[in-house]
Amino acid sequence: MKEISIDQANEGDVLALDLTAGSGAVILARGNVLSASVIARLKKMGMRQIFVKEQAPQGNSEATAMLFQLLEDRFTDTENNPFLQEMKSIVADHITNPA
Amino acid sequence: MSGQEKLEKIIGKINRLPSLPDNIQKINQMIDSHHSTMDAIGRAIADDQTLSAQVLKLVNSGFYGLSSTVSSVTQAVVFLGLNVVRSLISTAWASSMIAKSFPGLYEHSLACSRTCYLLSKKLGIDEPEEVSTIGLLHDIGKVVLAEYLPEEFTAIQSLLKNKRIRFCDAERTVMGVAHSDVGRLLLQKWNLPQAAIDPIAEHHGFQPSSPHARQTAVLILADVIVRAEGFGWGGDNVMPELSSEVTGTLKLQPKDLRPLMDEIVDKMHDIQRYNGGNKA
Numbered sequence: 001m002k003e004i005s006i007d008q009a010n011e012g013d014v015l016a017l018d019l020t021a022g023s024g025a026v027i028l029a030r031g032n033v034l035s036a037s038v039i040a041r042l043k044k045m046g047m048r049q050i051f052v053k054e055q056a057p058q059g060n061s062e063a064t065a066m067l068f069q070l071l072e073d074r075f076t077d078t079e080n081n082p083f084l085q086e087m088k089s090i091v092a093d094h095i096t097n098p099a
Numbered sequence: 100m101s102g103q104e105k106l107e108k109i110i111g112k113i114n115r116l117p118s119l120p121d122n123i124q125k126i127n128q129m130i131d132s133h134h135s136t137m138d139a140i141g142r143a144i145a146d147d148q149t150l151s152a153q154v155l156k157l158v159n160s161g162f163y164g165l166s167s168t169v170s171s172v173t174q175a176v177v178f179l180g181l182n183v184v185r186s187l188i189s190t191a192w193a194s195s196m197i198a199k200s201f202p203g204l205y206e207h208s209l210a211c212s213r214t215c216y217l218l219s220k221k222l223g224i225d226e227p228e229e230v231s232t233i234g235l236l237h238d239i240g241k242v243v244l245a246e247y248l249p250e251e252f253t254a255i256q257s258l259l260k261n262k263r264i265r266f267c268d269a270e271r272t273v274m275g276v277a278h279s280d281v282g283r284l285l286l287q288k289w290n291l292p293q294a295a296i297d298p299i300a301e302h303h304g305f306q307p308s309s310p311h312a313r314q315t316a317v318l319i320l321a322d323v324i325v326r327a328e329g330f331g332w333g334g335d336n337v338m339p340e341l342s343s344e345v346t347g348t349l350k351l352q353p354k355d356l357r358p359l360m361d362e363i364v365d366k367m368h369d370i371q372r373y374n375g376g377n378k379a
Contacts, residue, residue: 066374070329074336076263083341086353087327090360094328095372 017051031089105275113284130185141173153191186232200242203332210330214321240278266335267303279303316348329372
C-alpha cells in the first residue's frame with residue numbers, strides 16, 4: 001500500500017483503503033479499481049491524497065489492465081452481495097500480486 | 100416451439116448420447132458386485148492402456164490433493180478406495196470429452212475440482228475426493244451442448260454476444276433447460292451415484308433441503324470462486340448467483356473468504372486466468 005496524490009493516480013490503480021467524505025460516509029470502498037472518469041470525479045470533489053495498492057510491474061500492464069477490465073465486467077451489478085464484493089477485492093489483490 | 104416441445108427435443112437428443120464404453124461398464128460391474136479384489140480391479144483397469152493412462156493423468160493432476168506421484172493403477176485403487184475409483188474411471192473418460200469441447204472449459208473444470216477438494220477439507224465436508232469428482236464433471240452438460248446440440252449451442256452463443264446474460268439463462272431461453280439439467284440426464288444414463296448427480300443438477304438452482312445440500316453448496320462456492328478469479332473459461336463473463344442460502348449452509352462469513360481464496364490460488368499455478376484472448 002502507498003499514499004499518492006490524486007494527480008499521480010493511474011487508471012487501473014486499486015484503492016487500498018475506503019475513501020471517505022468528511023462526514024465519514026464511504027465514497028468508494030477499498031478494492032475498487034480506478035477508471036479515468038472516477039479519477040476525474042475525485043479531483044472535482046477535492047480529494048487530494050488516496051491510498052492505493054502497489055502497482056503491478058510495468059511490463060505486464062496491458063495484460064493486467066485487460067484482467068481488471070474483465071473483473072469489472074463480470075462483477076457488474078453485484079454491489080448488494082457482501083460475499084461477492086469481498087471476493088472482488090481479493091481477486092484484485094491476486095491479479096496485482098500474482099503468487 | 101413451445102417450452103414443452105423444446106424440452107422433448109432435447110431429451111430425444113440426449114437419449115442418443117454416448118453410453119459409457121463397454122470396458123468401463125464392465126469395471127463398474129466388478130466394483131458393484133463386491134466379489135472382485137482390489138488387485139483384480141486394478142488389473143482390469145491396467146489392461147486398458149487408454150483408460151489407465153487417463154486415470155493416472157487425472158490422479159496426478161492435483162485433482163485429489165495427493166502429494167506423491169501415483170505411478171500404477173493398483174496403487175491408485177488402494178489410495179483412493181473403490182467408491183472413488185468407480186467415479187474416477189467415468190470421470191477420466193469424461194475429462195477427455197471436456198478437453199475436446201471448447202477452449203478453457205477443461206481448465207475451468209479442473210480448477211473447480213481442486214477448489215471443491217480444498218473447500219471440502221477446510222469446511223469439514225465428508226468425502227472430499229467425491230466432491231472433487233463432482234467439481235470436474237459439473238459442466239458436463241456444456242460438453243453435450245457443444246458436441247451434440249450444435250444448433251442450440253450456436254443460438255446460445257449469439258445470445259451471449261448481444262446481451263449481458265448468464266450462460267445458464269441463455270440456455271433456458273433457447274432450450275428451456277440449462278446444462279445442469281442436461282448433465283443430470285447424462286449422468287443418470289451413466290449410472291453415477293445420486294450423491295454426484297444431485298449437486299451437478301442443482302448447481303444453478305440450490306435446494307437447501309436436498310440430502311446433498313452441503314456438497315452442492317461447496318460446488319456452487321467453488322464455481323463462484325473459480326469464475327471470480329477467472330481461471331479457465333466457463334462460456335460467459337458474468338458472476339453466477341451466490342445466495343445467502345448457499346453461504347448459510349456452509350456457515351460462512353465474507354471475512355472467511357480471504358484465507359480460503361489465497362490458498363486456492365496457490366494451487367492454480369499451472370492454470371491461466373482467462374484474459375479475453377490476450378497473451379498474459
